[in-house]
């Protein structure tokens with residue numbers, strides 16, 4: 001490259017950088033396209049389909065030649081699918097798995113961290129008497145006492 005090419009004025013922003021149509025802020029048809037975040041707010045997800053358009057950011061509306069660095073991808077609303085309704089069940093399963101890994105089988109305390117159950121089989125306090133910091137565990141629920 002020569003100095004001459006370097007001194008050339010900046011090239012205009014190519015309007016079709018990825019072969020997708022671009023919309024300026026506020027000009028995309030809302031009933032047709034939505035960003036991932038907008039889909040999410042409506043309880044939808046792209047559902048595997050690729051973005052179909054690009055939305056330029058607000059700041060770019062006054063600078064049409066600028067290359068947008070904060071663009072958003074737009075998805076087709078009619079191809080969007082509802083968010084999987086399993087979230088609660090999945091969360092419960094994940095929590096149960098975490099509880100199993102952080103609960104001492106000897107003293108039944110649930111710690112805020114994963115215990116070395118595979119090597120020690122219990123918490124450190126049950127293993128060698130090292131007192132555990134009470135702020136690092138939740139005391140076991142009383143099973144034989146009446147809740148009063």
Ligand SMILES: [Zn+2]
Nearest residue numbers: 057060068069
């Ligand atoms: Zn922009």
Ligand SMILES: [Zn+2]
Nearest residue numbers: 104107123126
């Ligand atoms: Zn223990």
